[in-house]
Amino acid sequence: KTVFTKKQLKPLTKDESDTIFHGFNSILRKHSVSDKPNAFNKIFNLFLAKLYDEAKGEDMELEFHWRENDNPVDFQVRLINLHKNGLLDFLEKETEGIQDSDFQYNSKEDLLEKKKKMLKFNNVFAIKDVLDDASFDENQRVLKDVVKLLEKYQIRYPRKQQYLSDFFELLLTTGLKQEVGQYFTPPPVTKFIMRSLPIKKMIMDDINNEAPKLPAAIDYAAGSGHFITEALEEYQDIINNIDINKLTFPKAKTAVKSWVADPYNWASTYMYGIEKDYRLVKVAKVGCYFYGDGVAQIIHGDGLDSFTTSKTYKGLLSKNINIEDSSKAQFSVVVSNPPYAVNDCNDDLEYIGSQNEFTLYPSLTDKS
Numbered sequence: 001k002t003v004f005t006k007k008q009l010k011p012l013t014k015d016e017s018d019t020i021f022h023g024f025n026s027i028l029r030k031h032s033v034s035d036k037p038n039a040f041n042k043i044f045n046l047f048l049a050k051l052y053d054e055a056k057g058e059d060m061e062l063e064f065h066w067r068e069n070d071n072p073v074d075f076q077v078r079l080i081n082l083h084k085n086g087l088l089d090f091l092e093k094e095t096e097g098i099q100d101s102d103f104q105y106n107s108k109e110d111l112l113e114k115k116k117k118m119l120k121f122n123n124v125f126a127i128k129d130v131l132d133d134a135s136f137d138e139n140q141r142v143l144k145d146v147v148k149l150l151e152k153y154q155i156r157y158p159r160k161q162q163y164l165s166d167f168f169e170l171l172l173t174t175g176l177k178q179e180v181g182q183y184f185t186p187p188p189v190t191k192f193i194m195r196s197l198p199i200k201k202m203i204m205d206d207i208n209n210e211a212p213k214l215p216a217a218i219d220y221a222a223g224s225g226h227f228i229t230e231a232l233e234e235y236q237d238i239i240n241n242i243d244i245n246k247l248t249f250p251k252a253k254t255a256v257k258s259w260v261a262d263p264y265n266w267a268s269t270y271m272y273g274i275e276k277d278y279r280l281v282k283v284a285k286v287g288c289y290f291y292g293d294g295v296a297q298i299i300h301g302d303g304l305d306s307f308t309t310s311k312t313y314k315g316l317l318s319k320n321i322n323i324e325d326s327s328k329a330q331f332s333v334v335v336s337n338p339p340y341a342v343n344d345c346n347d348d349l350e351y352i353g354s355q356n357e358f359t360l361y362p363s364l365t366d367k368s
Helices: 014-030 036-053 072-091 108-120 133-150 162-175 187-196 199-207 226-240 250-261 278-290 346-351
Strands: 217-219 271-275 297-300
Touching (some): 014 036, 014 133, 014 162, 036 162, 072 108, 072 133, 072 278, 271 278
Parallel strands (some): 217 271, 271 297
16 A cells, blocks of 8 residues: 655665575475576566666656555566566567456456466466466465565666675576576676776777777677676776876867766667577676666677678667778677587578678588
8 A cells, every 4th residue: 555666675785685595595495496497587587677667766656566455467467567668678679568458358357367367378477387277376476475575675776786796696607507508707707808908098099089989899699798797897997087187189078077977878889799598688688787777788689690681780780891891890899708519500590691691601510
């Protein structure tokens, strides 16, 4: 009955971060959830819904919340619609939500029953398999416990929140199964690699002129997004420590001031990740929000796609078509840990037209 708003959310502390992680595992054990990779995948869907909910104004009522006198059907419909809006807003993916106008009904009870029937076929939040009324109720109990565990904490911040980042790493290392050549690069390694690159010199060279910009970076096999999030932090730390009095051009000073005042507002223009695994695309995008404002371009596509005919490449990627002249390349930094061992990949490559793009393609064998 009490309206629950954004200003009532609690910032995450280290102790609470640990409590939430152990709370997840306790809930899964308590409800005998055996398929852990599926459960953690659904939990990332919940994070996507909550991130979208937290974009509201301070006094607006939050929907990611188990309300007093709530019912399982309306509760899950709210989550489904938050997830739908989050996918559209963050990843430009259109899915179906559930609205009252979708149904013809005679009474409130009739409407609830028809919504419930639709929910049984929607597995976005099926932490446990839903086959009938009994399994719907079992999954609802798990879902309710997880939402009540999360609902009171803030997970969207303007800058990296260390305890949330640590919590995210725990979720990744314990919850996501790595397969088909996937290996998530540990954050200490991505940090070392980013700091081994002459990023500061490159940034200063690109900023201090009449048309200030930043060196664009890309990870073409982004996985869970560790290189992207590390690059976001490295760039912003360098920007924050630039002495604008040493800059020659007025436009350069103005650009740096705006990037310091509004951290990461540059990321959607200069920071890109491509990932083929849709599950990991969601994980990487959620990870970007855990490390800051989440505006890096995370593209669901193939890193070996065509620059000229790709249906998913956009922004600088779609402009990166002059492959004969490297001086006109759009990206200055490429960091990646691509899948090195994927058997029988020829079909996938030919589907996206790689045979027309790469001069080395004729050398590719079934065992390459």
